Amino acid sequence: xxxxxxxxxxxxxxxxxxxxxxxxERTFRNYAMGWFRQAPGKEREFVAAISWGGGRTNYADxxxxxxxxxxxxxxxxxxxxxxxxKPEDTAVYYCAADKESWAPVLRTGIxxxxxxxxxxxxxxxx
Numbered sequence: 001x002x003x004x005x006x007x008x009x010x011x012x013x014x015x016x017x018x019x020x021x022x023x024x025e026r027t028f029r030n031y032a033m034g035w036f037r038q039a040p041g042k043e044r045e046f047v048a049a050i051s052w053g054g055g056r057t058n059y060a061d062x063x064x065x066x067x068x069x070x071x072x073x074x075x076x077x078x079x080x081x082x083x084x085x086k087p088e089d090t091a092v093y094y095c096a097a098d099k100e101s102w103a104p105v106l107r108t109g110i111x112x113x114x115x116x117x118x119x120x121x122x123x124x125x126x
Contacts, residue, residue: 008120021095037091
């Protein structure tokens, strides 16, 4: 499945952005999805994941309570609502699909995901 992330931009601290990730195929609904981010000079890290059916979610501690991951399988689209943004949230945000369809366990490891989108830049100023 091919993925296209969008919705990034520049925002002041405390602001919000809604990121979207459009999938090219209906098989999108068969895969758990994740958001990851990579800040300048740092390694890519897990942000949030959602099961293929949308009933389970998982978040990195750094974003818990501020970010919400969701999906619309009818529209083949993944979302990440980011609220109360902080300067340390500045990064390129990537969406990715679990390598295993109908995965029984919601995974968060970078190596468990593939079909990476091109990323969308979020810049949070203080």
